Amino acid sequence: MKKRTIGMLGASTAVLVALTGFSQVGASATTHALAASMTMKRAIANEKPLVILASPVGPWTDNFSPWSNEVGDTGQIGLIYQPLEYFDAVTTAKVPLLSTGYSWSNGYKTLTANLRHGVKWSNGSAFTSADVVFTFQELKKYPDADGNGDWNVLSSVVAKGPYQVQFNFKTVNVPYASYILGQYIIPKQQFANLGDPTKAIIKNPIGTGPYILQSFNSQDITYYANPQYWGGEPAVRTVEYPAFSGNDSADLALAKSQVDWAGIFIPSIQAVYASKSPYHKYWFPAGDVTMLYTNMSVPGLNDYAVREAMSLAINRTQLANEGEYGYTTVALPSGLLPSQVSEWQASGLPSAFTMNDQKAEQILMKAGYKKDSSGIFAKDGKELSFTMQVPTGWTDWDTDVSLMTQEMAQVGIKIVPEVEAQSTYFSNIFSPKKQYQLVISWTNPGPSPFFLFNSMFNPKGGSFNESEVNNPQVTTALTQFSSSGSLAVQKSALAVMQKYLATQLPGLPLFYGSTWYEYNDQNYTGWPTAANPYIDPAPYNSVSQAIVLMHLKPRT
Amino acid sequence: MRYYINKVGFLLISIWAAITINFILPRMMPGNPAEIIFGKFQGRLQPSALHAMMIEFGFSNAPWYIQYFQYLGNIITGHFGISYSYFPVHVKTIIEQSLPWTLGAVGIATLLAAIIGTFGGIFIAWIRGSFLEKAIPIVGMFFQATPANWTAFMLLFFFGFDLSIFPMYHGFGSDVTPGFNWPFISSVIDHGVLPVATVFLTGVSGWIVGMRANMINTLGEDYVIFAEAKGVSKARLMFSYTARNALLPQVTSLAIAIGMIVNGSILMETEFSYPGIGFQLNNAVSGEDYPMVQGMFLIIALCVLFANFIVDLLYSRLDPRVRTGGAN
Numbered sequence: 001m002k003k004r005t006i007g008m009l010g011a012s013t014a015v016l017v018a019l020t021g022f023s024q025v026g027a028s029a030t031t032h033a034l035a036a037s038m039t040m041k042r043a044i045a046n047e048k049p050l051v052i053l054a055s056p057v058g059p060w061t062d063n064f065s066p067w068s069n070e071v072g073d074t075g076q077i078g079l080i081y082q083p084l085e086y087f088d089a090v091t092t093a094k095v096p097l098l099s100t101g102y103s104w105s106n107g108y109k110t111l112t113a114n115l116r117h118g119v120k121w122s123n124g125s126a127f128t129s130a131d132v133v134f135t136f137q138e139l140k141k142y143p144d145a146d147g148n149g150d151w152n153v154l155s156s157v158v159a160k161g162p163y164q165v166q167f168n169f170k171t172v173n174v175p176y177a178s179y180i181l182g183q184y185i186i187p188k189q190q191f192a193n194l195g196d197p198t199k200a201i202i203k204n205p206i207g208t209g210p211y212i213l214q215s216f217n218s219q220d221i222t223y224y225a226n227p228q229y230w231g232g233e234p235a236v237r238t239v240e241y242p243a244f245s246g247n248d249s250a251d252l253a254l255a256k257s258q259v260d261w262a263g264i265f266i267p268s269i270q271a272v273y274a275s276k277s278p279y280h281k282y283w284f285p286a287g288d289v290t291m292l293y294t295n296m297s298v299p300g301l302n303d304y305a306v307r308e309a310m311s312l313a314i315n316r317t318q319l320a321n322e323g324e325y326g327y328t329t330v331a332l333p334s335g336l337l338p339s340q341v342s343e344w345q346a347s348g349l350p351s352a353f354t355m356n357d358q359k360a361e362q363i364l365m366k367a368g369y370k371k372d373s374s375g376i377f378a379k380d381g382k383e384l385s386f387t388m389q390v391p392t393g394w395t396d397w398d399t400d401v402s403l404m405t406q407e408m409a410q411v412g413i414k415i416v417p418e419v420e421a422q423s424t425y426f427s428n429i430f431s432p433k434k435q436y437q438l439v440i441s442w443t444n445p446g447p448s449p450f451f452l453f454n455s456m457f458n459p460k461g462g463s464f465n466e467s468e469v470n471n472p473q474v475t476t477a478l479t480q481f482s483s484s485g486s487l488a489v490q491k492s493a494l495a496v497m498q499k500y501l502a503t504q505l506p507g508l509p510l511f512y513g514s515t516w517y518e519y520n521d522q523n524y525t526g527w528p529t530a531a532n533p534y535i536d537p538a539p540y541n542s543v544s545q546a547i548v549l550m551h552l553k554p555r556t
Numbered sequence: 557m558r559y560y561i562n563k564v565g566f567l568l569i570s571i572w573a574a575i576t577i578n579f580i581l582p583r584m585m586p587g588n589p590a591e592i593i594f595g596k597f598q599g600r601l602q603p604s605a606l607h608a609m610m611i612e613f614g615f616s617n618a619p620w621y622i623q624y625f626q627y628l629g630n631i632i633t634g635h636f637g638i639s640y641s642y643f644p645v646h647v648k649t650i651i652e653q654s655l656p657w658t659l660g661a662v663g664i665a666t667l668l669a670a671i672i673g674t675f676g677g678i679f680i681a682w683i684r685g686s687f688l689e690k691a692i693p694i695v696g697m698f699f700q701a702t703p704a705n706w707t708a709f710m711l712l713f714f715f716g717f718d719l720s721i722f723p724m725y726h727g728f729g730s731d732v733t734p735g736f737n738w739p740f741i742s743s744v745i746d747h748g749v750l751p752v753a754t755v756f757l758t759g760v761s762g763w764i765v766g767m768r769a770n771m772i773n774t775l776g777e778d779y780v781i782f783a784e785a786k787g788v789s790k791a792r793l794m795f796s797y798t799a800r801n802a803l804l805p806q807v808t809s810l811a812i813a814i815g816m817i818v819n820g821s822i823l824m825e826t827e828f829s830y831p832g833i834g835f836q837l838n839n840a841v842s843g844e845d846y847p848m849v850q851g852m853f854l855i856i857a858l859c860v861l862f863a864n865f866i867v868d869l870l871y872s873r874l875d876p877r878v879r880t881g882g883a884n
Contacts, residue, residue: 058839059654059831061645069643199644218653218831220730242730245835246826248709249725252717256724423844 048523049222049238050552053253053262054540056244059218064205066184067145067198071542074241078546079223080122080207081184084113084132086543087447090285090515090536091339094447095547098127098185098208102177108485111167111177112160119230121187122212129159134188136167142196148179172483174490175454178447182543210234210546219243235553236524254280254518263516263540265396267325279522283530283537284327286337286512288445289452290397292388292404293466293507298437300384305367306413307505312360313411314404316353320511323400331509333502336449338512339533344449346495349502353509360411377412385414388438391425397440400510429466441466442513450481450490453497456507467506474500515541524552559872559879567865574857578850579627631854637847641839647851650836655855657727658820658832661748665755666813672756673763674806678799680764681771682790693768696761708754708827715750722750725829747830754824759813766809770802777801804875811867815860 054073061068064076071077084099102113119127136157139146153176156168167180186197187206194200205213210231211223221241225234242259244250251266253259255276266272274280292314294301301307316330332341333350361377369377369384377384390401398419405415415438420428428435444455444464455463458478459470477496484490501507517537519527528537528548535551536544630637636647676696680689699707716724723729728743774780775798783797820834833852840848872879 056829058829058835061642061650061653063642063645065644068645069641199638201644217734219726219728219829222730240730242726243829243831244725245829248705248827249712249829252712252724256717258724422842 047237047554049240050236050261050524050549051240051242051259052539052545053242053244053250053259053264054538054545055263056246056250058245059243060216060221060241061218062203062216063201064213065197065200065202066186067147072540074221075211075223075239075539075542075545076205076207076213077184077542078209078544079211079239079549080205080209080213081186082207082209082546083182083184083543084115085181086547087178087182088536088544089445089447089451090287090337090538090544091533092343092447093535095535097543098132099181102181104174104485106168108172108174108483109169111169111180113165113167113181115163115165116230117163119208120228121189121206121208122226122228123189123206124228125187125189127185127208128162129165130162131185131188132165133157133159134192135183135185138186138191138197139183142198145196145198148183150180150183154180174485175446175448175450175482184542210550211239214238231550234550236549239549257520257522260520260523261539262518263538264518265516266518269327269518273518277520277522279520280518281521281527281529282518283528284514284517285530285533285537286328286339287515287536287538288513289331289335289337289443290510290513291441291443291456291466291507292510293436293439293441294505295434295437295439295466295468296506297434297468298386300382301386301437303367304504305363305369306384307508309360309364309411310408310413311353311505311508312356312363313408313413314353314508314510315355315407316510317355318407319400319403323396323403324511324514325396328512328514331511333509334498335443335452335501335509336498337445340449344491344494344498346491346498349498357411364412371412375412376414383414384412385416386437387416387418388440389418389420389425389428389436390440391422392419393422401440434466434468439466440510448490449494449498450478453494453501454478454482457497457500469506471500471504521555523555525555526551526553560869563865563868567861570861571858574861575628575631575854576624578853578857579624581853627850636851636854639840639848640845641843641848642845647847650848651833651851651855654820654831654833654836655818657830658825658834659817660744661727661751661824661830661832662755662819662821662834663814663817664748665752666759666817668752669756669759670763670806670810670813673760674767674803676760676764677767677771678794680768681775681798682794693761693765696764699757700759700761702758703823704754704758704821705823705827707757708751708824711750711754712827723747727831751821751824751828751830754827755821763806763809767802767806770805771798774798774802804871807867807871807874811864812860814867815856815863818856818859 052075054075057070057073060070060074063070064074064080066077066081068074068076082097084097085102086095086097087093088095096116098116098119099113100116102111104111113132115127115129115132121127136150136154140151143151153169153171153173154167155170158166158168160166169176185208190202190206191197191200203216208230210226210229211234212226214222214224219242223239223241225237227233242253244253247264247266250259250262250264251272254262254264254266255273257277257280269282274282292310294307294310296302320326320328320330329338330353332338333353334341334345336344364377364384367379369379372378372383374383388401388404390397392398401417401419405417408415418436429439429441441464443452445452453474456465456467457469457471457474458465459475462469474497477493481490481493481497484493501509515536515538517528517539519537521527528534528551535547537548539545539548634648636651638644639647639650642650676692680692683689712724715721723746727747728734728740729747732740732743734740780793780797783793788797818833820832820837822834822838824830825832825835826838836848837852839845840852
């Protein structure tokens with residue numbers, strides 16, 4: 001008797017809770033007023049939505065503020081919010097968006113941007129210089145919104161009429177234009193009364209971009225094409241972003257053609273995905289350089305002979321083919337991405353890395369190291385033994401580290417791998433006092449190779465100076481580059497930086513970090529390909545994903 | 557009466573202890589949530605963004621006792637704070653969004669496992685000595701021992717990918733609107749079959765084996781042997797005499813199991829992209845999202861305590877010996 005009561009009590013409680021839960025879900029799936037009425041009018045039966053899977057990061061939260069952390073994966077910067085101009089790191093393309101052009105004056109201390117005429121916000125009001133000035137004033141007023149640190153460089157932002165904005169710099173910093181012009185512009189009408197914009201939850205985003213938010217629930221976000229878009233209404237009428245929590249179901253969904261555009265890592269991509277349909281395509285262009293950083297404040301690593309020997313011992317081809325599944329290629333000694341070579345490559349540098357165990361050992365012996373009883377090179381009783389850090393769970397890098405450990409053992413250098421928890425790894429590489437000896441990590445790309453070198457070599461303000469670089473000649477070259485608008489001066493300054501990397505090896509470039517990109521061109525054509533690399537093709541990159549969408553046309 | 561007052565008093569003390577431990581633990585974790593989020597962008601952010609984030613998260617320098625009383629005040633008013641990883645969305649919003657799905661899927665699966673498992677245990681005790689009696693627990697234990705994500709993936713692959721009988725991901729389809737309408741509810745059930753099956757398979761064996769052990773113990777009791785000697789029918793013997801008494805330890809297990817429902821099933825939720833709370837909890841812990849971790853730990857602790865409390869009360873109705881302290 002009693003157990004039946006318990007059973008029924010339990011069952012009815014569960015059902016009640018579940019039903020209340022689902023009604024809550026219904027309440028939280030807000031129908032955005034502006035979109036709801038438009039949806040009625042735009043029931044386009046025959047056009048399937050383009051389904052995009054940027055990254056499997058789990059269920060969505062209802063916040064379309066451009067400052068939200070999910071920004072790269074839900075597309076609002078690009079589809080809704082736009083910057084003045086977009087500078088692409090992967091392909092070096094420059095795409096004017098809200099501005100039609102810019103010019104320098106006042107000895108490169110004033111940047112004047114001309115704004116596009118006739119641009120409307122998605123609620124119908126006009127876009128003017130007031131919105132641009134407002135955006136930058138917000139960054140100044142609320143430093144936690146200023147992610148790029150623009151106001152460290154700017155002294156003032158002034159509107160010159162409704163279609164021109166003047167940016168005044170404190171000191172000359174030519175490359176910084178890409179950050180200023182790349183800042184997404186927010187509507188003054190929506191944000192003026194919201195206080196700190198980073199703390200605002202935006203459920204009805206208003207933007208100038210090609211798409212407008214149609215619906216939201218924790219599983220699915222949809223956008224529909226903006227008929228008033230200044231660039232013309234996009235041919236892809238509806239775009240859908242389903243939420244995925246892990247790679248397994250994402251891989252299966254791609255294989256079944258339920259997702260049209262993805263940016264995920266898939267092992268054995270031929271067997272799992274590409275072979276399932278002739279329309280399943282992929283391309284992994286180089287996104288950044290994966291680097292083995294050497295902490296040059298550690299004794300042993302401050303000796304160039306040791307770094308050179310290490311570089312000669314590493315089998316980069318094996319790393320690319322085994323650790324990275326053959327999806328990438330070996331990096332260049334100059335540290336440039338393949339797309340940057342034609343414009344920036346300095347002459348007189350080695351064209352490729354070589355592997356030569358014999359030469360490595362000769363270099364060490366010439367520098368005074370002798371093999372001790374365990375076969376490890378040593379000098380003055382100190383062995384060449386270093387720890388190498390890598391985050392756990394990043395299986396390709398974990399494989400690379402164990403491959404490098406074996407390879408360096410062949411030339412008498414002992415490597416002790418340290419596989420750290422992700423949080424520990426990040427703490428170690430970001431703390432001012434570097435907590436590692438060797439570490440494998442990414443580099444910070446940008447519109448030109450300057451950004452990578454500046455982040456890595458600048459002793460004051462380099463965001464990723466992981467090798468503790470402080471070379472006066474290089475620092476001078478960095479300042480020369482950023483103070484000059486002349487391409488010739490920039491090229492010669494960049495040559496100094498490339499030569500430093502290639503001949504001093506403060507870090508050892510390994511291979512290129514891939515940009516993950518899978519696409520299905522059955523319904524739409526116009527995708528970026530190796531033959532037509534017009535923009536960064538990853539769906540998780542802000543602004544470029546909207547540029548790709550504007551290039552797509554239905555397959556005829 | 558004293559028994560009930562004791563129980564309520566114990567409940568209140570346990571709640572206070574849970575709340576306090578919940579305050580202390582996240583602050584003992586190494587690392588820094590701003591650095592972790594910065595790291596996730598892998599170089600696409602400027603260094604000033606890291607500084608900006610730390611301001612956003614309001615890294616408080618107030619002394620710990622002031623933080624503690626602020627924390628207590630917030631708990632009572634239902635302010636769990638703003639999540640770091642989903643900044644500036646409130647922890648409450650995220651919990652409200654995901655908890656119902658977990659309660660639904662994992663709750664139903666747990667109850668099914670308990671009910672079917674218990675009847676399974678009775679059935680196995682009934683057919684003692686036959687081949688099935690040995691086979692069923694082994695098959696059950698196989699599913700219990702294999703990791704839930706493997707079971708989930710096998711179901712996903714065969715029924716979702718190969719045979720296309722059930723959907724492969726999500727809690728409901730993208731073509732239905734959430735609310736009290738039949739298309740939505742049927743979509744939820746359709747999407748819920750495989751996740752519920754996963755959690756069911758990984759849990760049922762425990763109930764079967766537990767019930768069987770209890771049954772066998774109880775079957776050896778004097779009163780059962782006496783009843784059998786007196787010629788009571790096998791069905792009556794199994795259900796009215798043995799099962800009723802063997803059920804008591806299962807009720808204890810049920811209390812624990814109900815309390816743990818709110819944990820969610822992280823492995824199942826990752827495989828099926830099911831919008832439950834286990835996934836959010838896992839993310840919060842690895843992202844060192846203090847407010848989210850605190851909010852969820854608190855809910856879990858409170859649910860377990862309440863479930864135990866209710867079952868304690870029920871237990872005293874089921875087993876009079878508990879109320880009288882075992883005296884005759």
